[in-house]
Amino acid sequence: MIYQGVYYGGMTSMPQPHHRIAFLLSQLGSDAASGFEQALQSLNITASDAGLLRLIGRTPGVSQRVLSKQVGVGPSRIVAVLDRLEDRGLIERRRSRTDRRIHEVGLTEEGEEVLAGIRPLAEAHERSYTECLDPGEVEVLQSLLGRIAASRGLSIDIHRGTTADGNDSAGRADAAARKAAAH
Amino acid sequence: MIYQGVYYGGMTSMPQPHHRIAFLLSQLGSDAASGFEQALQSLNITASDAGLLRLIGRTPGVSQRVLSKQVGVGPSRIVAVLDRLEDRGLIERRRSRTDRRIHEVGLTEEGEEVLAGIRPLAEAHERSYTECLDPGEVEVLQSLLGRIAASRGLSIDIHRGTTADGNDSAGRADAAARKAAAH
């Protein structure tokens, strides 16, 4: 998946000597995303699936509406995605007894296993990005990237979770809003 | 465009404390790409268009086949993209007199103007990523990102251009190959 190795519109050489950071980030980000995607193929899931499984694992019984907002795939698209995961036996849908409009989504045992398989892949993937740096450099890089993310209004808060109403308050929403505004 | 703010499959919180670099890169890279895309809207072009205009400006009379390889959009897709740019009066197609199968693609005057308009936008975009850092930090970041890119086999060579046969030998080809292998 990922479906777009953007690289500033496919430019393969540097735009200008002075525009390196944004370009490098774009290039590396695309590479990181597709590399992770590739790693997940051993579990036969996409990065989008992985995000979904993580969310469901963290908040069992979550509704499709909430998942849709969290993952940013749109309420109609989430249907097909969950259909596929359900067909594969990784998730279950149950009608809520307190509100019969809602499907409560949870992981099956097999879903839990697949979820558990994601972490080592993510760790190996992370190592492939940091193995060329020493620990001090990794920290510096993390700090610099974190500051840029913060200055761009992207949330990098580990502890930011799901709010009661299922809205995630920060980064993704911003990104979605920007994207929406761009069209 | 960009059409996918990937973020590791829409995950909005950090995967794990130890997986920060790859995740941050993915997040920032997506943000950088969509931010650039957004900036280009003032010129009414996409990032892909911008890459194309740059290539054409650098190598006037280039064939569609070469453009297709360089930009990585596929020989059939390039047709529609160039059609649109031609309809907008930004590029011209001319049949080559030495090989009448070939369309030589060049910029119109208006195309040159649009191309000239890209640079200030790219500069402003770059500034929006580096303004939170001091010059020394920018250099450090550049160096660290460059090392990661190199260790991942991504070409970051400014001078890498078009080879005689129109193949670009490094980064993009790798990425394309990886992506292809992923399906």
Place this chain on the structure above:
DNA sequence: TATTGTTATACTCTATAACTATA
């Protein structure tokens, strides 16, 4: 009336295979 899940539709990018005209 509003909301959840769902279906249907339209649009865009991708990938592939065929077709044409040239070589």
Place this chain on the structure above:
DNA sequence: TATAGTTATAGAGTATAACAATA
């Protein structure tokens, strides 16, 4: 026969609107 450009088709993602069941 091989190649450049083109066309056509199928696939997957996005976005939107409409719908049934439920609140």
